[in-house]
Amino acid sequence: MRRTLRQSGNAGERVSRAGTIRAAAALVTGALVLSLSACGGDDGSDSGKGAAGGAAKTATTVKLPKLDGTKLEVSAVWSGVEAANFKKVLTEFEKRTGAEVTYVPAQDPIINFLGSKIAGGSPPDVAMLPQVGAIKQAVEKKWAKPAGPEAVAQLKKNYSPGWQDIGKVDGKQYGVYFKAANKSLIWYNTKVFENAGAKEPKTWKELLTTAQTIYDSGVTPMSIGGADGWVLTDWFENIYLSQAGPEKYDQLAQRKIKxxxxxxxxxxxxxxxxxxxxxxxxxxxxxxxxxxxxxxVTQTFTGGDQPKAGMVFEADFAGANVQEAKAKIGTDAKVFPFPTVGQQAPVVSGGDAAVVLKDSKAAQALLTFLASPDAATIWAQAGGFLSPDKNVDLAAYPNAEQRSMAKALVGAGDDFRYDMSDQAPQSFGGTPGKGEWKDLQDFLKNPKDVAGAQSKLEADAAKAYGG
Incomplete structure (x- = not known):
């Protein structure tokens, strides 16, 4: 749903050294700087074309069975543009197999939504789960079914071991991470920066200086989507990873420290x-x-040179909302990596994993398809999407920014950290009005009460983890 690139806190995780995190961060930074300086007015209108204007590869790389007359239901929390683009992927699956796929929108938290569906005897065949913790819960509740050999083969062929591992529970593959996100980016309104004489900050101290510069120019510096608690967890995680370091990050994610x-x-x-x-x-x-x-996002890029704010923090998928605001990515809107707070810049990732709930030939075929570059290429061409699949042709991404982000994501290999809140039990890290989401919303309202925020976070974590 919602990520310095990070590694899962579940079984099989690796603790990256500071040097590898710095390398990954540098790769992201370098790629973004190059793309933003080179792309000019690239607004994504060259959808499906590479940097040289050629068509992306669309060859079929995965064999699928004939499923004429078979009906499938797939649930995800995606809506709007995201849902429309995912339906394009499902339509291609229908064309190749003859199956009929229905998209069933889910409410957040999806675990609660699925629980009601299962209790009513009508679970979807496949669900897209936006948290590592949600996959673990689905397995513990005996809802999730292991990925079949064909899907596992596609994963081994197309994904790094780290992206395979975060879809495993107790060493067994359940999830296929179809959609990924780089959650260490800050988008900014170029007119606001130009009018204020502001520069892209590289450190937290410079970010505060930039904010003051924008404020002095007559524009509010920052837009925050605080109604969605996950946005606030991403703020905390980027600061914590950069400041405390990857080992501490892993310890907090695994509840080894309070x-x-x-x-x-x-x-x-x-x-x-x-x-x-x-x-x-x-x-x-x-x-x-x-x-x-x-x-x-949209209020940062509407209103001419007097928008509601000059900057907004969030992942690459904010690009879809930038375009909703009729802003051109690369000219009206640009991005810079989340500033360094400690010794290294943060690089946080997250994503959505497909999990089979009703084991069948058709459901496993869809999982196999989603693990292939064929499926990812379709959404990549539509924009607002990154795939951890290393065999997706970069030419499929519609603009220079997304090609650079995708290259950095895949190039980081296993040197990443995964969204901490998405690793937690959903009652703590993924439920509106509860747990970490609510505690950080309260902290935004009263940021002087650091001790009180810590106390609430610890109490809610203890309750969710069982001690």
């Missing part, structure tokens, strides 16, 4: 340096808490 740890205090105190300045946030804390993620 939320009352001094490293959490330090990260929240740093976060409060920005969140505590109400004039820096569009609408102040109250306004931010009533602003959902899509609006936090």
């Amino acid at each position: 939320w009352t740890d001094p490293s959490v205090k330090q990260a929240l105190t740093t976060l409060a340096q920005l969140w505590g300045k109400q004039d820096y946030i569009a609408g102040g804390a109250d306004g931010a808490l009533q602003t959902e993620f899509p609006k936090s």
Whole structure:
């Protein structure tokens, strides 16, 4: 759903050394700088074409069975543009197999939605789960079925071991990470930066200086989609990973240290340096808490040279909302990597994994298809999408920014950290109005109460993890 690139806290995780994280961060930074300086007015209109204007490869690389007359249901929390683009993928599966696939929109948290469907005897055949913790819960509840040999073969062929591992529970493959995200980006309105004489910051201190420069020019510096708690967890995770380092990050993700740890205090105190300045946030804390993620992006790129805010933090998928605002990526809107807070810049990733709930030939065939570059290429051409599949032709991505982000994602290999809240039990890290989402919303409202925020986070984590 919602990620410095990170590794799962589940079985099979690896603790990356600081040097590899720096290398991954440098790769992202370099790719973005090159793309943004080179692309000019590339707004994504060359969909399906590579940098040289040629068509992306569309050859069939995976064999699928004939499934004439078979009906399948697939559920995900995607809506709007995301849902429309995913349906294009499902339509291609229908063409190749003869199956009939129905997309069933799910509510967040999807585990609760699936629970009601299963209780009613009508679960979807396949579900797209946006958290590592949700996959684990689905397995524990005996809802999820293991991936078949054909899907596993596609994963081994197309995915790095790290992306395979985060779809495993107790060493067995269940999830296929179809959609990935780079959640260490800040988008900015180029007119605002030009008018203010602001520069892209590389460090947290420089970000605060840039924010003040934009504020002095008459524009509110930052837009925050605080109504969606996951946005706030991403803020914390980027700061924590950069400041505390990857080993501490893993320890907090695995609950080997508590939320009352001094490293959490330090990260929240740093976060409060920005969140505590109400004039820096569009609408102040109250306004931010009533602003959902899509609006936090669009209001940054509408209103000419007097938008609601000059910058907005979030992942590559914010590009779809930038385009909704009729802004051209690369000219009206640009991005810079999340600034370095500690010794290294953060590089956080997340994604959505396909999991089979009703084991059948058709459901396993869809899982196999989603593990192939054929499926990922379709959405890549539509934009607003990154795939961890290393065999997706970069020419499939519609603009220079997305090609650079995809290259950095795949190029990082296994040197990443996965979204911490998405590794947690859903009751703590993935439920509106509860757990970490609610606690950080409360902290946004009162960023002076660091100790109180830590106490709430620890109490809710203990409850969710069972101690």
